[in-house]
Amino acid sequence: MNFDHKSSKLDFMKYRKAFFGFSLLFLLIGVALLSTVGLNLGIDFESGTTVEVLAEEEVTAAEIEDEFMEIGYEPDEVVLAGDNNDIARASFIGGITQEESLEIQAHFDELYGTTPNISTITPIVGEELARNAIISVLIAAVGIIIYVTVRFEFLYGISAIIALFHDALFILTIFSILQMEVNIPFIAAVLTIIGYSINDTIVTFDRIRENMGLEKKVESFEDVSRVVNKSLVQTLARSINTVLTVVFAAGALLVFGGEGLRVFSFALVIGLVAGTYSSLFIAAQIWAILKTKQIKKQQQKALLREEEAEQAGNV
Amino acid sequence: MVKRRKGVRKSLIAVFFAIIIALGALIASNVTDHVEDISLGLDLQGGFEVLYEVQPLDDEEGTEINRELLTDTVSALNARIDVLGVSEPSINIEGEDRIRVQLAGVDDQEQARELLSTQARLEFRDTNDVLMMDGSDLVEGGARQNFREQTNEPIVSVTVDDADLFREITAEISQRPFPDNRLVIWLDYEEGDSYEEEIQREDSKIVSAPTVNETIPSRDVMISGDFTTESAQDLAGILNAGALPVELEELSLNSVGAQLGERSMDMAVNAGFIGIALIFAYMLVYYRFMGAVAVITLSAYIYLVLVVFNWLNAVLTLPGIAALILGVGMAVDANIITFERIKDELRSGRSVMSAFKAGSKRSLSTILDANITTILAASVLFYFGTSAVQGFAVMLIVSILTSFITAVFGSRLILGLWVNSRALNRKPRLFGVKEREINEL
Numbered sequence: 001m002n003f004d005h006k007s008s009k010l011d012f013m014k015y016r017k018a019f020f021g022f023s024l025l026f027l028l029i030g031v032a033l034l035s036t037v038g039l040n041l042g043i044d045f046e047s048g049t050t051v052e053v054l055a056e057e058e059v060t061a062a063e064i065e066d067e068f069m070e071i072g073y074e075p076d077e078v079v080l081a082g083d084n085n086d087i088a089r090a091s092f093i094g095g096i097t098q099e100e101s102l103e104i105q106a107h108f109d110e111l112y113g114t115t116p117n118i119s120t121i122t123p124i125v126g127e128e129l130a131r132n133a134i135i136s137v138l139i140a141a142v143g144i145i146i147y148v149t150v151r152f153e154f155l156y157g158i159s160a161i162i163a164l165f166h167d168a169l170f171i172l173t174i175f176s177i178l179q180m181e182v183n184i185p186f187i188a189a190v191l192t193i194i195g196y197s198i199n200d201t202i203v204t205f206d207r208i209r210e211n212m213g214l215e216k217k218v219e220s221f222e223d224v225s226r227v228v229n230k231s232l233v234q235t236l237a238r239s240i241n242t243v244l245t246v247v248f249a250a251g252a253l254l255v256f257g258g259e260g261l262r263v264f265s266f267a268l269v270i271g272l273v274a275g276t277y278s279s280l281f282i283a284a285q286i287w288a289i290l291k292t293k294q295i296k297k298q299q300q301k302a303l304l305r306e307e308e309a310e311q312a313g314n315v
Numbered sequence: 316m317v318k319r320r321k322g323v324r325k326s327l328i329a330v331f332f333a334i335i336i337a338l339g340a341l342i343a344s345n346v347t348d349h350v351e352d353i354s355l356g357l358d359l360q361g362g363f364e365v366l367y368e369v370q371p372l373d374d375e376e377g378t379e380i381n382r383e384l385l386t387d388t389v390s391a392l393n394a395r396i397d398v399l400g401v402s403e404p405s406i407n408i409e410g411e412d413r414i415r416v417q418l419a420g421v422d423d424q425e426q427a428r429e430l431l432s433t434q435a436r437l438e439f440r441d442t443n444d445v446l447m448m449d450g451s452d453l454v455e456g457g458a459r460q461n462f463r464e465q466t467n468e469p470i471v472s473v474t475v476d477d478a479d480l481f482r483e484i485t486a487e488i489s490q491r492p493f494p495d496n497r498l499v500i501w502l503d504y505e506e507g508d509s510y511e512e513e514i515q516r517e518d519s520k521i522v523s524a525p526t527v528n529e530t531i532p533s534r535d536v537m538i539s540g541d542f543t544t545e546s547a548q549d550l551a552g553i554l555n556a557g558a559l560p561v562e563l564e565e566l567s568l569n570s571v572g573a574q575l576g577e578r579s580m581d582m583a584v585n586a587g588f589i590g591i592a593l594i595f596a597y598m599l600v601y602y603r604f605m606g607a608v609a610v611i612t613l614s615a616y617i618y619l620v621l622v623v624f625n626w627l628n629a630v631l632t633l634p635g636i637a638a639l640i641l642g643v644g645m646a647v648d649a650n651i652i653t654f655e656r657i658k659d660e661l662r663s664g665r666s667v668m669s670a671f672k673a674g675s676k677r678s679l680s681t682i683l684d685a686n687i688t689t690i691l692a693a694s695v696l697f698y699f700g701t702s703a704v705q706g707f708a709v710m711l712i713v714s715i716l717t718s719f720i721t722a723v724f725g726s727r728l729i730l731g732l733w734v735n736s737r738a739l740n741r742k743p744r745l746f747g748v749k750e751r752e753i754n755e756l
Binding site: 203 | 425565582583585586587589590591593594597598601633634636637638640641643644645647648651652655659680681684685686687688689691692693695696698699700704707711
């Protein structure tokens with residue numbers, strides 16, 4: 001892979017409206033879904049109890065339900081898991097008491113020789129963790145804007161944060177569409193995506209900053225676009241290679257990491273791709289538009305000053 | 316200008332191999348120790364997690380739950396967990412009145428739960444539930460597990476502070492007619508409990524209720540109950556650890572069977588190896604010689620993260636693994652940014668040596684900015700976050716710092732040795748740059 005910005009025909013700026021349109025439409029669908037259907041919240045966010053039974057051999061949901069019935073419990077839902085359907089998750093919404101959980105554990109311990117996992121979760125815990133994560137991310141966003149403003153320029157900071165929220169909302173939208181169960185490791189995955197998104201965006205912005213410094217005069221949107229496009233092409237090999245290697249790691253977890261890591265690693269893979277997409281097609285383009293506006297404003301101010309000076313001279 | 320062709324400086328290549336051998340030997344000698352030392356979290360190893368709501372004791376309704384009381388409770392819980400012999404307990408105060416206790420790798424979870432939430436208020440009452448003596452009358456830290464001389468039955472012995480007190484109590488009780496001549500020994504007596512009811516129960520709060528037939532002029536009180544040696548040891552330990560200053564109510568309980576934990580851990584470790592192998596292969600194919608440098612420094616990175624992680628006594632959980640993956644990604648990224656820069660410089664017609672110098676210099680500020688921004692975000696998450704979010708942040712900060720050291724300084728050092736040895740001069744192909752891509756200056 002070699003992307004030479006002089007000979008390359010790649011144009012990241014030309015189709016910006018299409019990318020903006022796609023992202024906007026996708027995220028609008030996301031917001032609509034999130035506010036109506038919502039996410040498929042796991043037991044981490046819903047009050048209740050999950051009993052995870054590890055059977056020795058393949059089982060069916062009906063078998064597990066019968067076993068629960070035998071000791072007098074009726075699970076609200078039984079979902080099978082594991083490569084050979086040898087794990088069963090029975091959910092009890094509303095929760096069970098300590099004694100009941102002991103009885104269930106004893107029963108399945110006797111049956112399969114393994115003590116089932118019992119999770120009794122009051123939704124406060126998960127909700128607080130999620131709320132806390134959101135607040136922390138918002139504070140972190142402010143910190144990032146300040147740092148980037150000092151090191152780069154305010155407009156880079158704003159664009160990077162827009163890309164960050166784009167990526168976070170992107171993964172939430174995917175999960176809302178697919179209705180995959182959202183649990184606490186999912187929050188960790190979203191945080192990872194946010195970390196990656198910042199890192200990826202800053203690297204491309206750094207190249208834009210460098211190339212802006214090399215330009216003699218940048219006056220129009222075309223000038224800004226040219227610089228942005230050149231920078232994106234120059235960093236393209238790096239962008240692709242980096243996302244590939246990270247996806248190797250997350251993808252290996254998705255394919256070989258087992259049932260417990262599936263949701264988590266799926267969120268990672270999707271998020272990493274979204275993070276790269278937003279760095280290449282959203283963040284820099286937003287910056288270009290904001291930058292052009294800033295330049296136009298400065299030109300107008302300069303023009304106004306000139307006119308004033310002229311008028312003052314005339315008087 | 317005629318360039319004088321200089322010879323290859325073999326000494327630098329020798330230094331390179333010395334570093335590789337030293338690094339290899341270091342990793343080979345103790346990587347397994349470090350891997351074994353890593354404390355795995357609940358999600359990976361099994362164990363359990365309890366979230367308690369702290370409430371004032373029954374007889375102290377008005378007590379306000381403040382920071383100090385919570386801290387005292389945490390120290391009391393810590394002392395108890397020592398009794399259990401659990402390594403790496405994690406006890407956190409959450410919100411205004413909550414304490415989260417996480418214990419990984421506990422064999423007997425039921426026993427552990429009981430030990431944690433019992434208040435360990437030892438009280439001696441008569442059959443009419445009148446308080447005769449309580450924990451404050453005992454010598455602090457004086458509880459011991461013992462065996463009864465005749466029967467070899469495990470017992471718990473405690474020592475009374477004031478010898479007169481116990482003599483007076485036994486003297487008084489021994490006067491009473493049967494069956495009221497009993498000294499009832501309670502653990503966690505609560506207002507409303509009565510001897511008559513409680514003694515009938517199976518899981519009784521009454522440890523034992525021996526009959527007292529004569530005055531006992533001793534300071535040592537032998538408590539027998541339905542003890543095994545272990546449970547007697549636990550009770551003695553808990554009595555020594557001190558009573559809890561509050562009542563703990565279980566808000567949520569999350570128990571993870573170790574077997575499922577082990578299963579997911581094995582798979583995750585395998586998946587991790589596959590992922591790293593893929594990254595190594597890709598780097599080697601794409602960046603050739605520089606890829607080999609990246610493989611060396613990435614191995615060093617993984618090793619160092621393990622060492623630092625153990626040194627911090629941190630507990631590895633799923634969010635931690637997420638941060639580790641991001642760290643690997645950022646370490647690879649730092650290499651890739653540098654390598655791409657060097658390739659750019661090579662393509663623009665620079666010599667290998669000057670391309671290396673310019674590429675390293677130019678990539679540094681990029682890597683620095685990207686890393687600092689991410690560390691900034693991680694620090695905020697650590698400062699404002701709770702449990703899982705905090706664990707993630709710690710791991711991310713450790714990963715980024717380590718990746719910066721290995722990928723920036725490590726890669727530069729190693730690549731620098733080769734470049735400065737002049738062995739790579741005029742061999743851009745080794746860097747993955749084809750001759751025809753090079754612009755003549």
